[in-house]
Structures are given as structure tokens and as C-alpha cells.
Amino acid sequence: MKNLKIYNSFxxxxxxxxxxxxxxxxxxxYVCGPTVYNEVHLGNCRTFVTFDIVYRYLLAKGxxxxxxxxxxxxxxxxxxxxxxxxxxxxxRARLERLEPMEIVQKYTNLFHDVMRQMNTLPPxxxxxxxxxxxxxxxxxxxxxxxxxxxEKNGSVYFNxxxxxxxxxxxxxxxxxxxxxxxxxxxxxxxxxxxxxHPSDFAIWVKASPTHIMRWPSPWGVGFPGWHLECSAMSxxxxxxxxxxxxxxxxxxxxHHENEIAQNIGACGCQPVxxxxxxxxxxxxxxxMSKSDGNSIMPREMFDGSSPLMTKAYSPxxxxxxxxxxxxxxxxxxxDDAMQAAEKGxxxxxxxxxxxxxxxxxxxxxxxxxxxxxxxxxxxxxxxxDDDFNTPNAxxxxxxxxxxxxxxxxxxxxxxxxxxxxxxxxxxxMSALIFDIFGLMDEGKTGEGSTDLVDxxxxxxxxxxxxxxxxxxxxxxxxxxxxxxxxxxxxKDGKEGATWGKI
Ligand SMILES: [Zn+2]
Numbered sequence: 001m002k003n004l005k006i007y008n009s010f011x012x013x014x015x016x017x018x019x020x021x022x023x024x025x026x027x028x029x030y031v032c033g034p035t036v037y038n039e040v041h042l043g044n045c046r047t048f049v050t051f052d053i054v055y056r057y058l059l060a061k062g063x064x065x066x067x068x069x070x071x072x073x074x075x076x077x078x079x080x081x082x083x084x085x086x087x088x089x090x091x092r093a094r095l096e097r098l099e100p101m102e103i104v105q106k107y108t109n110l111f112h113d114v115m116r117q118m119n120t121l122p123p124x125x126x127x128x129x130x131x132x133x134x135x136x137x138x139x140x141x142x143x144x145x146x147x148x149x150x151e152k153n154g155s156v157y158f159n160x161x162x163x164x165x166x167x168x169x170x171x172x173x174x175x176x177x178x179x180x181x182x183x184x185x186x187x188x189x190x191x192x193x194x195x196x197h198p199s200d201f202a203i204w205v206k207a208s209p210t211h212i213m214r215w216p217s218p219w220g221v222g223f224p225g226w227h228l229e230c231s232a233m234s235x236x237x238x239x240x241x242x243x244x245x246x247x248x249x250x251x252x253x254x255h256h257e258n259e260i261a262q263n264i265g266a267c268g269c270q271p272v273x274x275x276x277x278x279x280x281x282x283x284x285x286x287x288m289s290k291s292d293g294n295s296i297m298p299r300e301m302f303d304g305s306s307p308l309m310t311k312a313y314s315p316x317x318x319x320x321x322x323x324x325x326x327x328x329x330x331x332x333x334x335d336d337a338m339q340a341a342e343k344g345x346x347x348x349x350x351x352x353x354x355x356x357x358x359x360x361x362x363x364x365x366x367x368x369x370x371x372x373x374x375x376x377x378x379x380x381x382x383x384x385d386d387d388f389n390t391p392n393a394x395x396x397x398x399x400x401x402x403x404x405x406x407x408x409x410x411x412x413x414x415x416x417x418x419x420x421x422x423x424x425x426x427x428x429m430s431a432l433i434f435d436i437f438g439l440m441d442e443g444k445t446g447e448g449s450t451d452l453v454d455x456x457x458x459x460x461x462x463x464x465x466x467x468x469x470x471x472x473x474x475x476x477x478x479x480x481x482x483x484x485x486x487x488x489x490x491k492d493g494k495e496g497a498t499w500g501k502i
Contacts, residue, residue: 002017003239003382003385004061005017005386006275006388007328007387009252009275009277010172010173010274010277012175013084014387015274017274019243020241020243020273023438024406026063026064026066027058027063027065027066027243028065028066028237028238028242028244029054029055029058029065029243029244030070030230030233030237030238030239030242030246030250031046031047031048031067032069032070032247033069033126034071035109036073036103036107036108036111037088037089037091037092038107038112038300039106039110039111039114039298040107040111040114040298041295041297041427042281042283042287042288042296042297042298042301043248045118045322046281046322046327047166047247047248047278048115048118048120049118049319049438050322050327051067051246051276051278052118052121053323053388053437054244054276056121056436057384057388060435066125067123067437068123068124068234068237068238070126070128071111071126071128072226072235073104073108073128073130074213074223074224074225074229075087075211075213075223076101077323080128087141087213089103089104089212090212090213100212101130101296104128104130106480114299115486117298117302118298118315118318119315119316119319119438121438127222127237129169129229129428132233134230135232135233135236136224136228137204137215137218137224138268139228139235139262140164140201140204140224141218142220142266143158143262144156146265147159148162148265148266149203149265151197151204151285152194153194153201153222154206154219155204155205156203157194157195157196157201157202158202158225158258158265159265159278160200160261161196161197163261163264163265164199168264170199170260171257173252173253173260174252174253174256174257174276176253176257176276179279185363201227201254203227203251204221204222204223204224204225205222205224205225206222207222212222225310227254227258227259227262231266234259234271235263235271239280241270241272241273242272243273244272245259245272245274245276246275246277246278247276247277249277249279249402251277256275259271260272277328278327279327279329279331281322281330281333282332282333283295283308283332283333283334284332284333285332294308296309298315299363301313301318302314306443309335309338309404310339313341313342314342314442317342317345317444318435319437319438320348321337321341323391324341324390325390326387326388326391327332328387341391347398347401348397348398348401348439349433349439349441349443351404351429352404352429352441353441354407355404355426355429356426358408358414358422360415360419360422360423361415362418362419363415367415367416369403369412369416370416370417370418373403374421376397376403377424377428378398379396379397380393380396380397380460381393383396389476393432397429400425401456404429461490463479464480464490464497465497467479
């Protein structure tokens with residue numbers, strides 16, 4: 001009915017999208033969210049922008065979507081449990097002299113700030129792993145009850161051998177064979193002697209005395225395995241089988257492979273109808289790596305402090321840049337490419353402004369140009385239906401941009417298209433640019449009109465001046481700080497205070 005095709009990374013084929021809901025109305029989508037012990041990096045931003053486009057496009061097609069994106073705030077272990085390794089959150093807490101939950105809150109807030117700057121829509125539910133310990137313990141019990149889990153010295157492991165012997169497809173998603181599963185298992189180094197099979201993985205981990213984030217369970221004090229939270233929370237909010245599960249390609253193994261194993265172990269069914277994986281973002285042709293100095297944080301991109309970029313690029317330039325590649329292709333970020341993206345975005349926004357100002361006067365007769373414009377619009381949607389092909393859809397939109405410029409330069413009269421096509425063009429340009437691609441005109445702040453924002457800002461600047469005149473420094477600083485939080489900077493000059501976006 002709705003012609004959408006999605007590349008399913010589980011079956012490795014492009015297939016027609018059919019929702020599980022018999023009426024075809026409701027869709028459940030789960031995307032693995034961030035681990036909140038440091039700032040979200042640019043590669044993660046790409047993944048979240050990708051699924052924001054998926055979410056926006058499904059909404060535009062009229063589906064009712066429940067979009068769940070979790071926050072991983074349970075401290076998981078790096079390396080060998082027995083060597084006294086700390087969880088990443090515990091480690092960060094000690095380093096910054098904060099409570100683990102302060103670390104979680106701080107980086108969750110920062111993550112939300114970046115997501116807001118990138119104009120991603122908030123998910124319908126954003127569950128935290130620490131808020132779902134009960135559900136995770138219940139799932140471990142179910143897995144043990146069904147014979148897919150076993151307890152050893154206060155930890156519980158998933159029995160992958162049983163799944164493999166029963167031919168239930170452990171390794172199908174990642175396409176890994178037994179040898180890879182064993183050698184690449186994330187838990188490989190940990191408590192190897194406790195596991196019955198090398199590819200088994202922990203679903204509940206006994207807490208070492210130094211582990212801060214810990215909860216009581218039937219198997220003693222510990223914390224859930226990393227993969228478990230997504231199985232437990234997707235089941236709780238979307239049911240045992242739901243429509244779309246997304247995440248970065250790096251999560252395919254072991255995370256998603258193990259999610260599938262846990263769901264089969266607990267409920268006996270495949271959890272997901274369509275698995276979608278976003279590809280990597282690389283920088284200057286190489287994998288991003290902090291230790292090699294080949295890395296940029298979103299903040300550095302926006303404030304221009306990265307030595308790898310010649311200047312600051314706005315969040316919308318970054319978003320536009322990401323739209324220029326298909327989500328399943330790797331995307332190479334370079335300064336040149338960002339400059340080109342900046343120009344492209346500007347050209348697009350200008351064309352839309354021109355279009356809004358054009359006054360229609362003309363005939364209703366259909367012409368060749370009329371057909372061309374309608375064809376470009378239809379083709380842009382066909383591209384989006386083809387596994388969310390944003391670069392191809394953008395190319396069609398730029399075809400429309402050229403036509404709009406010709407109208408403006410009087411190279412073609414506006415009455416060479418019909419009123420209906422003119423109205424459609426206006427409506428569709430705005431729907432594609434703002435609603436589906438989620439771009440914002442950075443000349444305007446947010447959704448409101450410029451006049452409204454200007455008026456409000458003048459009022460705020462006046463309040464601040466009054467506070468300063470009365471030497472109420474705390475109040476004037478508060479106004480400045482609160483504005484800074486939403487990306488607005490006040491500068492004091494001879495002519496009075498001015499304001500601008502950071
Ligand atoms: Zn996950």
C-alpha cells in the first residue's frame with residue numbers, strides 16, 4: 001500500500017515493508033541509544049540522524065510510530081573481571097570525582113543537547129537500563145527456566161551451544177561462523193573457566209567488591225550483561241516481535257546477535273522483522289580514532305576548535321552533509337566536503353525563500369515544465385521509498401531548486417506551470433526540507449518566526465540590562481547562562497547588548 005522498501009540486514013535483501021499490525025497503522029521501532037559515560041561522538045550522531053530520518057519519513061507516510069531509544073547507564077566492564085577492571089561509568093566517576101549517577105545525568109544532558117542541535121525528534125520512550133533492572137532479572141529467570149542460561153559463582157551465562165545445536169540461527173545476523181563467534185566474543189577473556197562454551201556470554205555479572213553500580217538478584221549482588229537491557233526494554237515497550245530495530249553497524253556483533261539469542265531464549269521467537277544498520281563515518285579517509293588524533297567531537301565541529309577543520313560548521317550543515325550519503329554507505333568527512341555542504345544547504349534554503357515569495361499568476365494549462373516538476377517531486381519520494389535513499393532524493397530536490405531559480409530570474413514565467421503544481425511545489429519543498437530531512441533554516445531560530453524571536457530577545461536583553469543597572473549580577477548572569485544553554489550568546493558593546501547564535 002505504501003510502497004516502502006527496506007534493506008533488512010538479517011535477510012540481507014531489500015524487501016517490501018509490511019508492518020506487523022494487521023491494519024498496517026502502528027509501527028514499533030527500537031534503536032540502541034548511547035552509553036552515557038562520555039560525550040557522544042560524531043559517528044553515533046550519524047546513526048541517530050539516520051534513524052531520525054527513518055522515523056520522520058514513517059510519520060510523513062502516515063504511520064503511527066512508537067520509537068524507543070534507550071540510555072545505557074549501567075556500568076559495564078571492559079576487559080577482565082578478575083583483574084579488577086572497573087566499569088566505564090565507575091571509572092569516569094572516580095576520575096571526575098562524581099557519583100556514577102551524576103556522570104550518567106551529565107552525559108545524558110549533553111547527549112540531549114547535541115540531539116537538539118542536530119534537530120532530531122525525541123523518541124516516544126527513552127528508557128534507561130538502571131530503570132529496568134527488575135525486567136532484566138525477570139528475563140534472566142525466563143532464559144534459565146527455558147534451559148538457555150546457567151549460573152556459575154553468582155554470574156549467569158547464556159548457553160549459545162544449545163541455540164546452535166537446535167539450529168536456531170546464532171550467528172545469522174552477523175554472518176559469523178563458529179570460529180569467529182568464539183574468537184570475537186566480547187566476553188572471551190572474562191571468567192573463561194566459568195563458561196561451558198567459549199561463545200557463551202554473560203547475561204548477569206557478579207559484582208566485584210569495587211563495582212559501584214550493583215543490584216541484588218536471585219544469583220547474588222551484580223549487574224545485568226550489556227546486551228540484556230535492549231532485549232528486556234524492547235519486549236516491554238514494543239512486544240515480543242516488533243517491526244524495526246536499528247543501530248550502528250558496529251553493534252551487529254556481538255550486541256544484536258546476542259539480543260536475538262536472548263529473545264529466542266526467553267520468548268522463543270525472533271524479536272525483529274526488519275533489522276537496519278547504519279554505516280560508519282570516517283574522517284579524512286581514515287577510521288576515527290582519538291589516540292591517533294583523527295577524531296572530532298560534535299562540539300568541536302560546531303565551535304570551530306578542531307584543528308582538522310578550517311572553521312566552525314553549524315549543526316544543520318553537518319546534518320545536510322550526512323544526508324548526502326546513503327545510510328548504508330561509509331561517509332568520509334573532510335573540510336572540503338563540509339564547505340560544499342554549507343553552500344548546498346544555503347542554496348536549498350534560499351530557493352525555498354524565493355519560492356515562498358513568488359506570486360502565482362497564470363494559466364491552468366498543463367505544460368512540459370509542469371510535468372517535469374511533478375516528475376521530480378514523485379521521484380524524490382520514490383527515492384525515499386527505496387530504503388530511505390536521501391542522496392538521490394536530494395538530487396531531485398536540487399533539480400527543483402534549479403527550476404525555482406529560473407522562475408526568480410524570469411528565465412521561465414511562473415505561469416508556465418499550473419496553480420495546482422505551484423501549490424504542490426511549495427508544500428512539498430517545505431515538507432521535504434523541514435519535516436522529512438529535519439533541516440532548519442539557521443537564519444531563523446527554531447520553528448517560530450524571526451519577528452517573534454527578535455521581539456522576545458529584545459525583551460530579554462532589556463530585562464538583563466535592568467538587572468545590570470540595578471547591580472543584580474546574579475540575575476543578569478543567570479539570564480546569560482540560560483541563554484547560552486539554548487545556544488544564544490549575548491555580547492555587550494558600546495551600543496548596548498547584541499545577541500547571536502553560538
Ligand atoms: Zn542495544
